[in-house]
Amino acid sequence: MKKIILPPPHAWPELAQRPTKEPAQLEALVKEVFNAVAEQSDAAVKDYTARFDCTVLNDLAIPAGAIQAAARQISPTLQEAMAVAAHNIEVFHTMQREVPCVIETSPGVRCWRESRPLECVGIYIPGGSAPLFSTVLMLGIPARLAGCRQIVLCTPPNTEGKVHPAILYAASITGVTAVFRVGGIQAIAAMSIGTSSIPKVDKIFGPGNQYVTAAKQYAQRLGTAIDMPAGPSEVLIIADHTARPDFVAADLLSQAEHGPDSQVVLLSPDEALVQHTLLEIDRQLQTLPRQDIARQALAHSRAIVLPDMEACMAFSNLYAPEHLIIAAEQAARYAPLVQHAGSVFLGHYSCESAGDYASGTNHTLPTNGFARQYSGVSLDSFVKKITFQEISREGIQRIGPAIQAMAKAEALEAHRRAVAVRLADA
Amino acid sequence: MKKIILPPPHAWPELAQRPTKEPAQLEALVKEVFNAVAEQSDAAVKDYTARFDCTVLNDLAIPAGAIQAAARQISPTLQEAMAVAAHNIEVFHTMQREVPCVIETSPGVRCWRESRPLECVGIYIPGGSAPLFSTVLMLGIPARLAGCRQIVLCTPPNTEGKVHPAILYAASITGVTAVFRVGGIQAIAAMSIGTSSIPKVDKIFGPGNQYVTAAKQYAQRLGTAIDMPAGPSEVLIIADHTARPDFVAADLLSQAEHGPDSQVVLLSPDEALVQHTLLEIDRQLQTLPRQDIARQALAHSRAIVLPDMEACMAFSNLYAPEHLIIAAEQAARYAPLVQHAGSVFLGHYSCESAGDYASGTNHTLPTNGFARQYSGVSLDSFVKKITFQEISREGIQRIGPAIQAMAKAEALEAHRRAVAVRLADA
Numbered sequence: 001m002k003k004i005i006l007p008p009p010h011a012w013p014e015l016a017q018r019p020t021k022e023p024a025q026l027e028a029l030v031k032e033v034f035n036a037v038a039e040q041s042d043a044a045v046k047d048y049t050a051r052f053d054c055t056v057l058n059d060l061a062i063p064a065g066a067i068q069a070a071a072r073q074i075s076p077t078l079q080e081a082m083a084v085a086a087h088n089i090e091v092f093h094t095m096q097r098e099v100p101c102v103i104e105t106s107p108g109v110r111c112w113r114e115s116r117p118l119e120c121v122g123i124y125i126p127g128g129s130a131p132l133f134s135t136v137l138m139l140g141i142p143a144r145l146a147g148c149r150q151i152v153l154c155t156p157p158n159t160e161g162k163v164h165p166a167i168l169y170a171a172s173i174t175g176v177t178a179v180f181r182v183g184g185i186q187a188i189a190a191m192s193i194g195t196s197s198i199p200k201v202d203k204i205f206g207p208g209n210q211y212v213t214a215a216k217q218y219a220q221r222l223g224t225a226i227d228m229p230a231g232p233s234e235v236l237i238i239a240d241h242t243a244r245p246d247f248v249a250a251d252l253l254s255q256a257e258h259g260p261d262s263q264v265v266l267l268s269p270d271e272a273l274v275q276h277t278l279l280e281i282d283r284q285l286q287t288l289p290r291q292d293i294a295r296q297a298l299a300h301s302r303a304i305v306l307p308d309m310e311a312c313m314a315f316s317n318l319y320a321p322e323h324l325i326i327a328a329e330q331a332a333r334y335a336p337l338v339q340h341a342g343s344v345f346l347g348h349y350s351c352e353s354a355g356d357y358a359s360g361t362n363h364t365l366p367t368n369g370f371a372r373q374y375s376g377v378s379l380d381s382f383v384k385k386i387t388f389q390e391i392s393r394e395g396i397q398r399i400g401p402a403i404q405a406m407a408k409a410e411a412l413e414a415h416r417r418a419v420a421v422r423l424a425d426a
Numbered sequence: 427m428k429k430i431i432l433p434p435p436h437a438w439p440e441l442a443q444r445p446t447k448e449p450a451q452l453e454a455l456v457k458e459v460f461n462a463v464a465e466q467s468d469a470a471v472k473d474y475t476a477r478f479d480c481t482v483l484n485d486l487a488i489p490a491g492a493i494q495a496a497a498r499q500i501s502p503t504l505q506e507a508m509a510v511a512a513h514n515i516e517v518f519h520t521m522q523r524e525v526p527c528v529i530e531t532s533p534g535v536r537c538w539r540e541s542r543p544l545e546c547v548g549i550y551i552p553g554g555s556a557p558l559f560s561t562v563l564m565l566g567i568p569a570r571l572a573g574c575r576q577i578v579l580c581t582p583p584n585t586e587g588k589v590h591p592a593i594l595y596a597a598s599i600t601g602v603t604a605v606f607r608v609g610g611i612q613a614i615a616a617m618s619i620g621t622s623s624i625p626k627v628d629k630i631f632g633p634g635n636q637y638v639t640a641a642k643q644y645a646q647r648l649g650t651a652i653d654m655p656a657g658p659s660e661v662l663i664i665a666d667h668t669a670r671p672d673f674v675a676a677d678l679l680s681q682a683e684h685g686p687d688s689q690v691v692l693l694s695p696d697e698a699l700v701q702h703t704l705l706e707i708d709r710q711l712q713t714l715p716r717q718d719i720a721r722q723a724l725a726h727s728r729a730i731v732l733p734d735m736e737a738c739m740a741f742s743n744l745y746a747p748e749h750l751i752i753a754a755e756q757a758a759r760y761a762p763l764v765q766h767a768g769s770v771f772l773g774h775y776s777c778e779s780a781g782d783y784a785s786g787t788n789h790t791l792p793t794n795g796f797a798r799q800y801s802g803v804s805l806d807s808f809v810k811k812i813t814f815q816e817i818s819r820e821g822i823q824r825i826g827p828a829i830q831a832m833a834k835a836e837a838l839e840a841h842r843r844a845v846a847v848r849l850a851d852a
Contacts, residue, residue, distance in 0.1 A: 081831035088531035088825070095529050096539075103521050105514035105786035113522075116765055118799060130837035166835055202799045221643065225799040229649065244851075250844040257840040289839045335814060339542055346816040351844040354817055357832045358825045360531035361539075361813040373544060373628045373651040375811040385801040387787040388761060390772040391780055399514070399784045405507035406783045409592055411556035413715045414683040418676040418777040425670075 001278060004304045016319040018368055019300050026214040030185055037189040041196050048186040055161040060197045062163060062179040070168035085358040086137055086173060092360030093142045096379035108395025115383040117147035120199055122191035124206035127156035127183050131164035138363050139205045140174030146382035151176045152201055156183020188215035192224040227377055231368025234263035235352055236321035238312040240328040241270040248327055249280035251351055253294055260296035266303040267312040274303050313337040320371040323352050342371045396422050427704060430730045442745040444794055445726050452640040456611055463615040467622050474612040481587040486623045488589060488605040496594035511784040512563055512599060518786030519568045522805035534821025541809040543573035546625055548617035550632035553582035553609050557590035564789050565631045566600030572808035577602045578627055582609020614641035618650040653803055657794025660689035661778055662747035664738040666754040667696040674753055675706035677777050679720055686722035692729040693738040700729045739763040746797040749778050768797045822848050
């Protein structure tokens with residue numbers, strides 16, 4: 001981790017930059033897979049699964065029996081942990097329900113909006129050495145709360161054609177309606193286009209590698225909505241002199257272990273705190289199972305000493321982190337200064353792990369500076385908000401003249417007449 | 427307008443399809459313009475303006491004086507009409523402000539979310555024979571209410587390098603901070619990349635032709651957010667026997683006059699109403715200034731007789747219209763049946779023109795079936811919602827064991843330790 005002391009403000013923009021990465025040139029491959037799935041449906045999906053995941057499947061769907069049976073393979077401790085997380089996620093996302101509120105903008109002109117669920121959503125869960133069941137909870141629970149009729153989950157099978165029981169168990173407790181053992185570009189193509197087994201979905205959610213990311217972008221161009229643009233995960237920690245170096249180091253490492261391209265940034269007005277934290281990182285790294293990954297992430301990460309907490313907040317807004325931890329005394333007083341961030345953790349006991357798993361907030365968040373423009377996943381991500389209006393005979397008399405004047409000035413005579421014909425009657 | 431009587435349900439999907447249109451192959455041109463703007467900044471923007479808009483500009487910005495002077499060129503009637511519309515738009519969108527509400531998901535675990543404005547947004551207003559100032563109100567007002575610091579407007583100049591005073595006046599009353607006389611691909615490129623005159627924006631809003639649409643899609647791939655995918659405007663009207671054929675015809679025509687590719691659909695269980703409406707359309711068309719455009723739109727439009735109002739609602743949900751008018755007795759009782767629509771107009775006096783201009787709802791809405799997945803523009807479109815959490819020492823003790831169990835099962839040891847180090851202290 002590179003230490004930088006009091007950089008002048010004109011140097012900030014460069015320090016706030018993510019390491020540039022050439023976007024992978026995957027368009028040709030993505031197009032090939034999408035075209036094959038469009039033409040050959042399940043057969044193409046099975047072909048690519050054989051080629052990329054080295055397993056030959058008869059059926060893409062996991063049978064309902066296997067999903068129910070998964071509970072027997074999950075320890076009671078883990079089941080209980082998931083229940084705690086599911087409860088908190090449900091409580092927090094339920095609060096995001098919007099109650100329709102009718103407003104009379106002018107006398108006789110009643111307007112409101114109502115939420116309606118997306119009908120069919122797709123959740124992608126990456127494969128890998130460990131099962132990322134927490135993302136099943138983070139996406140499945142708000143989908144169910146929103147009232148989505150079909151919640152489809154795709155995840156790559158292992159070489160025996162199996163899906164980890166923790167993923168199946170998480171699916172069973174969140175209301176996922178169908179699980180398919182399909183991964184990679186072919187999974188995104190199948191959910192975007194629809195096959196004989198896999199339904200076409202309205203929106204695709206979830207993380208993935210560069211292939212999945214490229215496939216989601218391509219699906220978006222074809223008309224399937226996606227949750228948000230993707231990038232490597234990241235945390236920015238602002239720590240004052242009251243912060244505990246061992247806590248801060250642990251939080252930085254919990255982000256760094258995600259992947260070699262993870263980003264971690266430490267800001268502090270206290271140089272001693274920075275120094276102690278760097279020592280703590282070295283100490284904690286010694287026994288970390290994923291220390292190789294964490295070291296690679298730390299190699300392109302920065303610890304920056306800045307003049308004061310306000311400067312730290314300003315730098316953070318420039319960086320627009322996915323996760324922002326404010327490890328400071330009375331941390332809540334800095335909340336109003338947060339302009340751009342995905343999710344904010346206030347105080348010494350609010351570690352990112354809490355939000356990753358169990359506090360109730362969503363862990364699907366904008367990375368790579370997209371926190372400037374995008375919100376994380378919430379109940380809103382699974383609904384549309386439809387506006388309604390009901391105008392009375394008196395209402396149209398009231399606003400009709402304004403509509404007519406504006407339609408005339410825009411040279412849209414039929415728009416004007418739609419009002420005139422009603423005023424003539426009123 | 428083609429009349430179809432009681433089509434069997436298996437024929438519905440084809441009837442609900444929009445006329446397929448090959449997407450224009452504009453990528454090479456879009457890329458050229460973006461690259462030129464990235465390399466030569468304002469000079470490239472001026473070059474393309476000279477080439478496409480046939481006007482040579484010294485300055486891209488409209489001077490503040492010219493914006494203030496616009497009011498003198500606008501009739502008091504139109505000023506008053508815009509004031510009525512602005513008031514209603516402001517009232518309706520102010521209601522969409524979310525009040526932060528802190529919830530304790532578990533004892534000691536406090537979570538909430540807060541809205542923050544996008545910092546800099548871009549509004550695109552197309553050129554053409556008439557000035558589309560109503561869209562300035564629909565995008566500028568919520569941007570100002572959200573608290574966006576910079577609200578940039580781009581619109582093509584006429585051959586004299588001028589922008590219509592109605593657009594400048596609308597900009598002045600909505601809080602637009604800068605107006606640039608730039609249109610087409612070069613306007614989108616400039617707002618996406620930033621030039622010496624035109625700021626780089628976080629999100630681009632507004633309608634446009636196929637060039638602008640292609641440029642917005644390209645901007646999105648480069649990382650600039652956009653409001654929503656675009657398509658031709660459309661209305662679907664469901665009318666029962668109480669509907670007035672002259673009202674319904676006027677509403678269909680007000681959509682048909684938008685452009686030759688506009689879509690209008692009429693559904694009714696009452697064949698006589700359909701017949702009378704078609705006659706009314708013919709009658710009203712005779713004196714319509716834009717009858718040529720309307721006739722082209724009507725040529726590929728449909729009036730469909732269905733068994734009952736429930737069938738009409740089901741067909742409408744299949745079509746997912748941008749605008750849905752329910753011209754029926756006690757229309758509000760059908761509101762709960764609406765699943766997919768952009769904006770809904772209930773009853774005989776709620777004409778689409780009202781929502782287009784002055785009732786207060788937003789007229790930037792999802793077309794082309796995107797109402798299945800997307801909401802129209804609202805205050806939400808101009809903010810991010812950031813989640814916050816503040817966990818006490820007791821809180822982490824409460825949910826810590828669940829976090830540790832889940833992190834362990836996902837093989838993320840540093841995540842687990844970030845909790846363990848805090849529990850050891852607690």
